[in-house]
Amino acid sequence: MINVILIAPPFAGKGTISEYLVKTLGYSHISTGDLLRNEINKNSEIGKAVKNIMSQGKFVSDDIIFTVLEEELSDNKESLIFDGNPRNIKQAEMLLNLFKKKDITNYCVITLDIKKEDLLKRVMGRRICPKCGRTYNLNYKEMLPLDGNLCIDCKMPLIIRDDDNINTFNTRYQTYLDNTYPVIEYFQMNDVTVFEIDASNDLAVIFEEVKKIVSDN
Numbered sequence: 759m760i761n762v763i764l765i766a767p768p769f770a771g772k773g774t775i776s777e778y779l780v781k782t783l784g785y786s787h788i789s790t791g792d793l794l795r796n797e798i799n800k801n802s803e804i805g806k807a808v809k810n811i812m813s814q815g816k817f818v819s820d821d822i823i824f825t826v827l828e829e830e831l832s833d834n835k836e837s838l839i840f841d842g843n844p845r846n847i848k849q850a851e852m853l854l855n856l857f858k859k860k861d862i863t864n865y866c867v868i869t870l871d872i873k874k875e876d877l878l879k880r881v882m883g884r885r886i887c888p889k890c891g892r893t894y895n896l897n898y899k900e901m902l903p904l905d906g907n908l909c910i911d912c913k914m915p916l917i918i919r920d921d922d923n924i925n926t927f928n929t930r931y932q933t934y935l936d937n938t939y940p941v942i943e944y945f946q947m948n949d950v951t952v953f954e955i956d957a958s959n960d961l962a963v964i965f966e967e968v969k970k971i972v973s974d975n
């Protein structure tokens with residue numbers, strides 16, 4: 759199935775949509791944020807280099823991103839969701855080059871459109887399972903954990919991510935506007951099809967739209 763590059767501001771729901779594509783349509787989730795957090799957990803050289811940068815919501819260097827990304831991609835060529843990459847025009851260019859190198863030809867962009875106020879509400883409600891990475895949100899009935907704070911799958915107590923706070927959110931949102939938003943136009947100019955989804959809709963509506971896009975293309 760078509761490879762999807764998800765481009766959206768922080769908290770717009772990239773992780774939730776990715777989870778949906780993985781569970782219902784067998785997609786592989788390629789999240790550069792998760793790959794970097796794995797490096798931090800392993801306490802690798804890359805992990806040590808990115809820990810502080812990430813907790814401040816700043817960008818990790820393009821070279822580090824593509825080192826972890828290329829390793830993760832190996833021979834996978836389809837049904838991939840790129841979540842959190844590219845974050846700037848240089849990375850978009852690097853990703854298109856990587857696709858060429860790996861002979862990946864079938865891909866599209868999905869962008870999520872949502873207001874800043876709605877995003878802020880989500881920041882304070884997000885909880886993560888430390889074991890499986892499943893995401894919950896205390897503001898959404900479809901995303902509530904078990905018994906207030908447990909992972910439905912692992913029964914582990916949930917955690918708040920280091921970078922889930924208002925200051926980090928504001929930095930990340932502005933960084934998105936300055937660096938990532940222009941990537942959408944870059945892809946359009948390079949003949950990549952871009953689909954826009956209204957992310958303030960109910961999850962069920964969003965999921966239907968995503969499903970239609972990947973099934974029709």
Ligand code: AMP
Pocket residue numbers: 789790791792794811812813815816817818819823841842843844845849921930
């Ligand atoms: P995410 O899990 O996508 O929200 O990413 C968490 C953090 O990882 C970001 O705030 C950045 O510090 C870093 N990061 C993830 N992906 C990238 C990327 N493509 N380029 C630069 N930094 C990234």
